Amino acid sequence: MSDILEKIATYKRTEVAERKPAASLSALEARIKDVSAPRGFQRALVAHKQPRSLSLIAEVKKASPSKGLIREDFEPASLAAAYQAGGASCLSILTDAPSFMGHESHFVAARNAVTLPCIRKEFLVDVWQVAESRSIGADAILVIMAMIDDALAADLIAAAHAYGMDALVEVHDAPEMERALKLASPLIGINNRNLRTFDVDLKTTEELSAMVGPQHVLVAESGIFTPQDVARLEKTGATAMLVGESLMRQGDVTQAAKNLLTPA
Numbered sequence: 001m002s003d004i005l006e007k008i009a010t011y012k013r014t015e016v017a018e019r020k021p022a023a024s025l026s027a028l029e030a031r032i033k034d035v036s037a038p039r040g041f042q043r044a045l046v047a048h049k050q051p052r053s054l055s056l057i058a059e060v061k062k063a064s065p066s067k068g069l070i071r072e073d074f075e076p077a078s079l080a081a082a083y084q085a086g087g088a089s090c091l092s093i094l095t096d097a098p099s100f101m102g103h104e105s106h107f108v109a110a111r112n113a114v115t116l117p118c119i120r121k122e123f124l125v126d127v128w129q130v131a132e133s134r135s136i137g138a139d140a141i142l143v144i145m146a147m148i149d150d151a152l153a154a155d156l157i158a159a160a161h162a163y164g165m166d167a168l169v170e171v172h173d174a175p176e177m178e179r180a181l182k183l184a185s186p187l188i189g190i191n192n193r194n195l196r197t198f199d200v201d202l203k204t205t206e207e208l209s210a211m212v213g214p215q216h217v218l219v220a221e222s223g224i225f226t227p228q229d230v231a232r233l234e235k236t237g238a239t240a241m242l243v244g245e246s247l248m249r250q251g252d253v254t255q256a257a258k259n260l261l262t263p264a
C-alpha cells in the first residue's frame with residue numbers, strides 16, 4: 001500500500017472505532033428508514049443525454065493531500081446545484097476530513113440541493129461504514145482496491161447492494177483490475193492518479209480499459225482538465241468521467257461543467 005493510503009487507512013480505522021459506539025447498526029438502520037431511497041447512480045451514468053459519449057460525475061472537493069486547499073469559497077449546496085445546472089449526471093462528495101477537508105454535512109447539504117444520485121467519497125475499511133453512508137443518504141459508495149483485501153471488498157459491495165446502492169470499485173493498476181473483475185459490482189473506476197507519486201496520466205484508463213468487457217460500466221477518474229482530455233477518454237469505451245479539481249478551480253462551475261461536456 002502507498003504511504004498515503006497506509007496513513008489514511010490507519011486514521012480511518014481509529015475514526016470508525018470512535019464512531020461505532022455512538023451508532024449501532026440498528027440505530028443506523030432506523031435512520032435509513034427516514035432518508036430518501038437510493039437514486040440509481042449507475043443507472044444515471046448510463047442513461048445520460050449529453051452530446052458527449054461520457055457522462056459527468058462532478059466532485060465537490062475542497063482540498064486534497066497533493067494540492068492542499070483547492071477552493072476558498074466552498075459552499076456544498078450551491079456547488080451541487082451549479083453542477084446539476086451544468087449537466088452533471090451524478091455528484092461525488094468527499095466526507096473525509098483529515099486529508100480532504102470534507103464532512104458528512106457537506107454530503108447531506110449537497111444531496112439535498114439536487115435530484116442527482118450522489119456517491120459518498122470516503123475510505124471504507126469496515127462494513128459498518130456502508131450503513132453509515134446510506135444513513136446520510138448515499139446513493140453509491142467507493143471501494144478502493146488498493147486499500148483493502150478481496151474479502152472486505154466483497155462484503156462492502158454486498159452490503160451496498162443490500163441497501164439498494166451502487167458500488168464504484170476503484171483500481172489503478174492491472175493486478176487491482178484483475179481482482180475487481182472477480183467481484184459482484186459491474187461499476188469500475190480507473191483512477192488515473194498514482195497514489196504513491198500523485199502523478200496523473202490518462203494512459204492508465206487507456207491501458208486498463210482494454211481488460212474490461214461490455215458487461216462492466218467504466219468510469220475514468222482524476223486528472224481530467226480539457227475537452228481534449230475528454231475526447232481522448234471517449235475512445236476508451238468509458239461510460240463516465242469523475243472530475244474534481246479542474247471544475248473546482250473555476251469560479252462558475254456550471255459553465256465549467258458545460259465546457260467539458262461540449263465537444264471541442
Ligand SMILES: O=P(O)(O)OC[C@@H](O)[C@@H](O)c1c[nH]c2ccccc12
Pocket residue numbers: 059061121122170191221222223224242243244245246
Ligand atoms: O480532482 P481530480 O483530479 O479531478 O480527481 C477527482 C477524483 O477522481 C479524485 O478526487 C479521487 C479519485 N479516487 C479517490 C479516492 C479518494 C479520494 C479522492 C479520490
